[in-house]
Amino acid sequence: MATGRTGWMKKIINDLKKSIDKNRPPNTINIMEVCGTHTMAISRSGLRQLLPDELNLISGPGCPVCVTSNRDIDHIIGIIRDYPVTLFTFGDMIRVPGTDSSLQLEKSRGKDVRICYSPMDAFDYAKKNPDREVVFIAIGFETTAPLTAVLIKRAYGEDLKNFHIFNTHKLVPPALELLLLDKEINIDAFLCPGHVSAIIGSIPYQFIADKYNIPCVISGFEPVDILESLDMILGQYNKGRASVQIQYDRVVKPEGNPTAAALIEEVFEPADSFWRGIGNLPLTGLKLRDRYMRFDAAVLFPVKTIDSKEPPGCKCGDVLKGILKPFECRLFARACTPENPVGPCMVSSEGSCAAYYKYERTKI
Amino acid sequence: MSKKFTDDIIQLSHGDGGLKTSKLISGLILDHIGNKILNKLEDSAVLADINSKLAFTTDSFVVNPIFFPGGDIGKLSICGTINDLATTGCIPLALSLSFIIEEGFKIKDLKKILQSIKKVTDECKISIVTGDTKVVERGSADKLFINTSGIGAIGKNISISPSNIMKGDKIIINGGIAEHGISVINSRNNFNFSSDIISDCAPLHSLVQDMLKVSKNIHCLRDATRGGIATVLIELAKISNCRIDIYENKIPVKKEVLGICEFLGMDPLYIANEGKMIAFVRSDEANIVLEAMKKNKYGGESCIIGEVSKKGKNNLVLNTQLGTKRILDLLYSEQLPRIC
Numbered sequence: 074m075a076t077g078r079t080g081w082m083k084k085i086i087n088d089l090k091k092s093i094d095k096n097r098p099p100n101t102i103n104i105m106e107v108c109g110t111h112t113m114a115i116s117r118s119g120l121r122q123l124l125p126d127e128l129n130l131i132s133g134p135g136c137p138v139c140v141t142s143n144r145d146i147d148h149i150i151g152i153i154r155d156y157p158v159t160l161f162t163f164g165d166m167i168r169v170p171g172t173d174s175s176l177q178l179e180k181s182r183g184k185d186v187r188i189c190y191s192p193m194d195a196f197d198y199a200k201k202n203p204d205r206e207v208v209f210i211a212i213g214f215e216t217t218a219p220l221t222a223v224l225i226k227r228a229y230g231e232d233l234k235n236f237h238i239f240n241t242h243k244l245v246p247p248a249l250e251l252l253l254l255d256k257e258i259n260i261d262a263f264l265c266p267g268h269v270s271a272i273i274g275s276i277p278y279q280f281i282a283d284k285y286n287i288p289c290v291i292s293g294f295e296p297v298d299i300l301e302s303l304d305m306i307l308g309q310y311n312k313g314r315a316s317v318q319i320q321y322d323r324v325v326k327p328e329g330n331p332t333a334a335a336l337i338e339e340v341f342e343p344a345d346s347f348w349r350g351i352g353n354l355p356l357t358g359l360k361l362r363d364r365y366m367r368f369d370a371a372v373l374f375p376v377k378t379i380d381s382k383e384p385p386g387c388k389c390g391d392v393l394k395g396i397l398k399p400f401e402c403r404l405f406a407r408a409c410t411p412e413n414p415v416g417p418c419m420v421s422s423e424g425s426c427a428a429y430y431k432y433e434r435t436k437i
Numbered sequence: 438m439s440k441k442f443t444d445d446i447i448q449l450s451h452g453d454g455g456l457k458t459s460k461l462i463s464g465l466i467l468d469h470i471g472n473k474i475l476n477k478l479e480d481s482a483v484l485a486d487i488n489s490k491l492a493f494t495t496d497s498f499v500v501n502p503i504f505f506p507g508g509d510i511g512k513l514s515i516c517g518t519i520n521d522l523a524t525t526g527c528i529p530l531a532l533s534l535s536f537i538i539e540e541g542f543k544i545k546d547l548k549k550i551l552q553s554i555k556k557v558t559d560e561c562k563i564s565i566v567t568g569d570t571k572v573v574e575r576g577s578a579d580k581l582f583i584n585t586s587g588i589g590a591i592g593k594n595i596s597i598s599p600s601n602i603m604k605g606d607k608i609i610i611n612g613g614i615a616e617h618g619i620s621v622i623n624s625r626n627n628f629n630f631s632s633d634i635i636s637d638c639a640p641l642h643s644l645v646q647d648m649l650k651v652s653k654n655i656h657c658l659r660d661a662t663r664g665g666i667a668t669v670l671i672e673l674a675k676i677s678n679c680r681i682d683i684y685e686n687k688i689p690v691k692k693e694v695l696g697i698c699e700f701l702g703m704d705p706l707y708i709a710n711e712g713k714m715i716a717f718v719r720s721d722e723a724n725i726v727l728e729a730m731k732k733n734k735y736g737g738e739s740c741i742i743g744e745v746s747k748k749g750k751n752n753l754v755l756n757t758q759l760g761t762k763r764i765l766d767l768l769y770s771e772q773l774p775r776i777c
């Protein structure tokens with residue numbers, strides 16, 4: 074947009090493009106952008122048009138909505154059907170289809186489902202309406218977990234009895250290791266998430282470089298950030314030496330944000346977590362520590378066992394693992410569109426399928 | 438203000454056609470926007486002989502909140518219809534105005550809205566010649582809905598229509614985009630962004646008249662309201678069966694608007710404007726039109742943002758600052774409901 078930054082930016086972009094061209098590897102390499110915001114930025118800016126064919130950017134499991142399992146969605150739907158609660162959720166979750174309904178559909182049927190922009194909205198509502206049970210869907214990686222932790226601590230301190238979370242928080246670094254161990258997936262480098270790393274720093278990725286010799290670069294979200302990060306990845310790759318570099322150093326420090334990390338540590342402990350289409354991954358999630366367990370909506374509001382099923386034909390799991398590109402799924406842009414999404418990757422504004430559908434479906 | 442009308446809230450009886458209705462109309466509404474024709478309170482307005490082609494349009498307004506930085510539902514309802522008329526190049530002649538008011542609505546808010554209607558109709562030198570007022574039970578409407586219709590006279594030899602769009606036409610806009618939508622969402626959601634973004638809500642017929650004075654080759658005009666400039670241009674690419682190219686680094690958008698859009702994950706190209714006209718002008722006259730627009734009160738920031746590049750490819754292509762291209766598609770769900 075015309076905001077007066079065009080001249081110098083063009084030069085930086087050209088310089089980076091030249092450098093990437095010069096450093097292009099002899100064979101195709103797979104670089105996984107872990108974060109959904111990166112996927113969106115790459116598709117939206119048309120960045121692939123600037124890259125040599127040898128750089129194959131594949132999307133990873135870094136869209137929180139996309140990796141939320143069907144059985145979690147079904148459980149949340151079960152809660153609002155069976156209990157008189159007010160449910161607060163971020164907007165993206167509302168359209169994700171569960172096995173036989175979605176939050177949007179339940180809202181239309183009269184259930185009290187509200188979209189919020191901040192978890193504080195749910196907290197404030199609970200305080201103002203002590204007679205109403207309030208459930209907030211706590212979703213996201215290390216980026217949003219500190220916010221949830223703050224609210225849980227406050228609710229605990231203020232002895233707020235009607236505020237609960239349905240916890241689906243997940244962790245990035247252990248999930249990356251599990252992807253590396255999957256023989257179906259061939260990852261040569263990681264473009265690591267900027268926001269998650271602002272909290273955890275660069276150290277938690279070090280094992281990926283040390284143990285697996287996979288280059289990692291923590292990247293910002295502007296197209297120039299991503300180009301520079303790709304150039305840094307090629308620098309490592311061509312030397313055959315893997316390390317963890319921070320391109321997004323205006324935000325990310327090696328030690329991260331110790332205060333936020335300590336909050337996560339205080340309120341949560343690592344636990345197994347169900348990832349959409351991937352299954353149960355050991356120690357890739359967070360659960361509330363025992364003293365805060367009374368805020369856990371899943372415990373407080375049990376529902377009948379649900380036979381959660383993935384929609385037939387949906388390849389979200391393979392898309393999330395980077396095995397398939399969205400347009401390699403047979404449902405993509407046919408049975409599955411943003412208007413009638415089959416899987417969550419088509420719903421979320423950070424989903425790979427939504428990004429490809431919106432920005433890369435039609436060739437110019 | 439009349440001393441006759443002292444009620445402080447709207448009651449159902451203000452809409453039942455009886456004494457209270459009469460007092461509301463005579464004591465409050467006519468007191469603000471009355472004129473020779475409206476004051477007759479006849480079922481139909483009778484207009485003088487009009488010897489030209491007519492433009493006729495209607496629009497309903499349900500914005501939430503009804504007061505927002507830079508305007509309110511009253512100003513919006515007049516500007517919206519004036520601008521729809523303006524896209525034909527006509528001179529607006531007369532408007533209708535209908536209120537649907539929720540029981541319990543504050544009279545002081547209705548006064549504010551009538552004052553703002555008065556201000557903008559005075560500026561446009563146009564009269565409201567007919568109208569209606571209904572009151573519905575509490576909960577049956579959200580505070581106040583307004584419908585306006587308008588007619589205008591189209592001068593001889595003026596033909597402005599998407600079917601006139603031609604390869605080579607330059608696309609001009611009269612200033613920064615997305616300000617209305619962002620101002621409304623900012624006032625709706627208590628985000629507490631410390632910004633002074635105000636709605637661009639404005640009547641644009643004088644701008645159009647200034648453009649028509651300098652060029653006979655203005656092929657098409659559209660006000661880029663709901664869905665923003667992208668939606669309007671996609672529709673026009675389809676109707677005219679042309680490929681339209683726009684340039685990211687030429688599209689004017691305030692830094693604050695861009696900042697809030699990025700924060701909320703919204704695309705300013707798809708966000709509503711209420712005072713932005715998009716013009717397709719034959720390329721050799723684009724600069725004269727641009728200069729005329731810049732001299733108008735509502736066109737100081739006018740600029741060329743793209744052109745019609747090919748016949749037969751009905752796409753809208755965004756040329757990004759990176760030097761890449763991407764096709765802009767219609768949004769599959771609204772970014773913001775009840776924006777106008």
